[in-house]
Amino acid sequence: xxxxxxxxGLRHSxxxxxxxxxxxxxxxxxxxxxxxxxxxxxxxxxxxxxxGTLRPxxxxxxxxxxxxxxxxxxxxxxxxxxxxxxxxxxxAELTVFENALVAASAGAGLRGSAAYDAAAGALDRxxxxxxxxxxxxxxxxxxxxxxxxxxxxxxxxxxxLLDEIGGGLTEPELxxxxxTVTGLRGAGLAxxxxxxxxxxxxxxxxxxxxxxxxxxxxxGDPRDVLASPAVRDVYLGPELAA
Amino acid sequence: MTWVNAVLQGILLGGLYxxxxxxxxxxFGVMRIVNLAHGDLSVLAAFLAFALIDAFALSSFVTLIVxxxxxxxxxxxxxxxxxERGLRAGPLAPLVVTFGLSVVLQNALLEAxxxxxxxxxxGALGTASLQLTESLSVGWFAVLCLGLAVAVLAGLQLxxxxxxxxxxxxxxxxDRETVQLLGIDQRQVYAVATAIAFxxxxxxxxxxxxxxxxxxxxxxxxxxxxxxxxIIGGLGSLWGTLAGGxxxxxxxxxxxxISPAYAVLAGHLVFLAVLVLRPQGILAPxxxxx
Numbered sequence: 046x047x048x049x050x051x052x053x054g055l056r057h058s059x060x061x062x063x064x065x066x067x068x069x070x071x072x073x074x075x076x077x078x079x080x081x082x083x084x085x086x087x088x089x090x091x092x093x094x095x096x097g098t099l100r101p102x103x104x105x106x107x108x109x110x111x112x113x114x115x116x117x118x119x120x121x122x123x124x125x126x127x128x129x130x131x132x133x134x135x136x137a138e139l140t141v142f143e144n145a146l147v148a149a150s151a152g153a154g155l156r157g158s159a160a161y162d163a164a165a166g167a168l169d170r171x172x173x174x175x176x177x178x179x180x181x182x183x184x185x186x187x188x189x190x191x192x193x194x195x196x197x198x199x200x201x202x203x204x205x206l207l208d209e210i211g212g213g214l215t216e217p218e219l220x221x222x223x224x225t226v227t228g229l230r231g232a233g234l235a236x237x238x239x240x241x242x243x244x245x246x247x248x249x250x251x252x253x254x255x256x257x258x259x260x261x262x263x264x265g266d267p268r269d270v271l272a273s274p275a276v277r278d279v280y281l282g283p284e285l286a287a
Numbered sequence: 288m289t290w291v292n293a294v295l296q297g298i299l300l301g302g303l304y305x306x307x308x309x310x311x312x313x314x315f316g317v318m319r320i321v322n323l324a325h326g327d328l329s330v331l332a333a334f335l336a337f338a339l340i341d342a343f344a345l346s347s348f349v350t351l352i353v354x355x356x357x358x359x360x361x362x363x364x365x366x367x368x369x370x371e372r373g374l375r376a377g378p379l380a381p382l383v384v385t386f387g388l389s390v391v392l393q394n395a396l397l398e399a400x401x402x403x404x405x406x407x408x409x410g411a412l413g414t415a416s417l418q419l420t421e422s423l424s425v426g427w428f429a430v431l432c433l434g435l436a437v438a439v440l441a442g443l444q445l446x447x448x449x450x451x452x453x454x455x456x457x458x459x460x461x462d463r464e465t466v467q468l469l470g471i472d473q474r475q476v477y478a479v480a481t482a483i484a485f486x487x488x489x490x491x492x493x494x495x496x497x498x499x500x501x502x503x504x505x506x507x508x509x510x511x512x513x514x515x516x517x518i519i520g521g522l523g524s525l526w527g528t529l530a531g532g533x534x535x536x537x538x539x540x541x542x543x544x545i546s547p548a549y550a551v552l553a554g555h556l557v558f559l560a561v562l563v564l565r566p567q568g569i570l571a572p573x574x575x576x577x
Contacts, residue, residue, distance in 0.1 A: 096468055122470035136461040139454065147458045150451035152470030160451065200470055 047110040049074045049235040050204050055094055055104035057259075064090045065101070066259040072252075074203065077226070077236040079250035079267060081243065083279055087259040088239045089131065092206045095237070096128040097121040108204065122152045127202030131209045131239075133189035135196075137182030141173055144181050144192055145199040152200025167199035170225060186213060194225070205229060207238040211245050223248045243271065255279075292423055293544040297537030299425060301516075302433025303498065305532025307491035307509070308516035309439060309525065310484030316523040317460045317480040320370060320381045324389040325513055327506030328485065329492030331392055332358050334503075336493045337405050347407040347497050355489045362485025366478040374477075389506065396503035407496035432494055436532070439487055440525050447525075456480055460523075515558040521568020530570050534561075 048071035055068040064087045072078050080088050093099040095106055097118035105114045113121050122128075136144050145164035149155050155163050168174045171191040176184065181192060190210050197205060207226070211219055219242065226249050230236050240246045246253070246267070253267035257279045263270045270276055311325045322328075335357065336350040369388070373380035415427045447453035459466045459476045466473055495501065495509070512535065520531025535554050542553020561569065 098464070098468065117472070118467040119470050119472045122468055128468050130465070134462055134465045136458045136465070138461050139457055143454055144458075146451075147454050147466070147471070148469040151455055151466070154470075156451070196469060 046073065048072055048107075049109060050095070050237075051105075051107040051110075052095065053105050053107075055091070055106065056102050057090060057094055057099060058102055064259045065094060068104070068256075068259075068261055070254060070261070070264060072204070072235045072237065074235050075230060075233045076252065077230045077238060077250045079246040079253045080237060080239045080256060081241070081246070081253065081271075081276075082256035082262070085258075086256040086279075088256055089208055090259070091256065092128060092208055092237070092239065095204075096126050096206055119151075122200055122202075123154060125201070125203035126206065127152070127197030127200045127204070128206040129190075129193035129197050129208055129210050131212070133186070133193045135181035135184065135189055135192050137180065139181055140178050141181050141184065141188075141192060141195075142168065142177040145173075145195050148196040148199035149201070152202075155201075163201065164199050167195040170198060170228075171195040172221070187218065190214075198229070202234060204235045204237070207236065207240075209239055209241065211240050211242045219245050289422075289544060290541070293540045294537055295423065295425060296429070297540035298533050299429035299433050299536070300540060301529075301533030301536025302429070302436040303491065303494055303532070304512055304516045304535050305529040306432065306436035306439060307488060307495065308513040308520075308528050308532055309436075309443065309491075310486075310488040311510075311513045312517045312520075312523070312525060312528040313443070313480060313484045313487070315517070316525075317456055318370075318374070318381075318477050319378065320374075320385070322484070323382065323385040323510065324392060324506070325385075325488060326508065326510030327389045327392040327396075328358070329488045329495060329509060330501055330503065330506045331396060332489035332492035333407065333496035333501050334396055334400055334405070335489075336407055336496060337400070340407065346410060347493060350407075351490060351493055354493055355486050358489035359482040359486040362482040363478045365485075366481035367474065370481070371474055371477065393503055393506060400503060402502055402504070404500040404502045405496070406500045407493065409497040413497060428497065432498075435490065435494070436529060439490070440529050443483070443487075444525055452476075452479065512554070515554060519558055519561045519569060521570045524568065524570050527568050527570035531568065534569065 051071040053069050055065050057065040068091060082088050094101050097116055101114060105112055108124055142164060145167045146160060149160040149163035153163055168177055171194050173188060173191050173195055176188060184192060194210060211222055214222060223245050226236060238246060238250065250267055253270040254264045255262040255270055255276045262279065263273050263276050307329060311322060314320050314322050332354050335354045336347060339345055339350045339353060369384055370381050373384040409428055412428050416424045417427060418424045447457055455471050456476050459471060459473050463473045516531040516535050517528055519534050520527030534557060538557040539550045539554040543550035
């Protein structure tokens with residue numbers, strides 16, 4: 046079976062600073078990969094390389110077996126990559142519903158009532174329905190984070206890239222988020238989730254990858270990765286110390 | 288009664304200014320590009336109409352069927368081939384590109400059409416008027432211009448509010464990077480926005496040509512009127528542009544009522560007053576950024 050995502054020998058540098066160095070892994074549908082690593086390890090850069098906001102210096106990105114390494118971000122999205130930002134970037138001039146609707150029309154290529162249904166569905170899944178007609182610029186931070194996820198879902202992704210969407214959430218909210226992501230994985234999506242809140246990650250991910258200085262430090266069973274000495278050296282989350 | 292007449296004529300003239308300024312407002316609103324060739328492009332449209340009339344003896348209105356789509360295609364190409372490259376080099380580059388385009392257009396038109404003043408035939412409509420009261424009458428042509436301006440602005444507003452492409456355009460105006468992650472090709476959105484802008488300025492350019500004379504060097508003077516209408520109304524607001532056009536038109540006709548020499552000056556003074564007292568424009572909510 047072809048993995049949804051296959052990354053091979055991915056490399057990127059800003060001048061002499063190497064931010065991604067020979068990164069290789071693949072991910073099947075219905076599975077979730079957690080990414081951890083210290084700040085500046087190149088986690089968000091990796092998501093940018095996959096989503097297309099950065100083009101790799103070398104290496105390939107395959108989605109469903111198609112080489113999309115040179116594709117622009119919008120085309121990758123239409124093929125099935127959804128991405129959320131760490132710092133939410135809603136379209137402030139549009140309503141919450143319109144934010145999701147733009148994603149459903151452009152990203153999923155839906156028209157008319159199908160687009161409306163997809164947008165409404167994405168808002169339902171993220172608990173934003175009651176805010177549907179509010180201006181997105183007025184949402185508080187947590188709802189902005191939900192909107193990031195709703196928008197990414199409305200594009201109808203096969204692969205979902207989540208960049209620290211758990212940060213700043215309360216424990217019940219985090220549980221809700223974990224349930225949502227677990228549900229998406231169960232529906233067959235491939236999920237990559239960058240998160241500092243390791244216990245949340247452990248509830249969802251099948252596999253863990255630890256990045257440090259742009260390199261894959263360890264990859265495999267989540268608990269094994271977190272327990273490995275190399276990872277403990279560079280990355281010691283508060284949950285681990287406990 | 289002469290004052291009432293001046294205001295009335297000003298409102299009607301404002302319709303034409305608003306129609307002309309729509310493209311400038313749209314391009315700034317969506318792409319943050321200030322198109323310094325806006326005036327020259329409208330003159331180009333008028334000369335295209337002039338050439339068509341010269342060759343095929345068409346009515347001025349019929350030329351719109353060719354000129355408006357042709358200018359829209361030109362707008363699409365200018366965005367894709369010129370401005371898009373400029374945008375990658377930073378916000379100042381497109382400004383310089385449009386300035387260059389303005390110079391090129393003026394000289395090309397001078398070469399092709401000589402510096403003579405031209406006018407487009409307005410036919411019977413140009414002189415027909417509607418007698419409202421004994422001392423008050425309005426020209427049908429001016430009424431038509433205002434009607435077209437309202438129709439174009441309302442149409443654009445509906446397009447932006449109700450259609451998928453319109454929403455994509457608003458989202459792109461908000462954040463051109465994020466939309467790409469939602470599957471929107473922002474270059475395509477920009478090119479279509481420019482095409483619409485060029486279509487409206489072509490329509491306005493031909494109507495301007497039917498109203499007054501034009502020559503290859505008049506573009507920059509026209510551009511100032513468009514600027515003033517956009518700023519008076521409030522940047523990025525389409526209905527604001529209509530209000531700005533009307534305010535500018537009224538200022539000019541009322542100024543002309545005092546002395547014909549004051550027409551353009553009065554418009555500039557109102558523009559300056561708005562800049563000083565209400566820099567965000569008359570229709571923008573108070574406190575919003577200018």
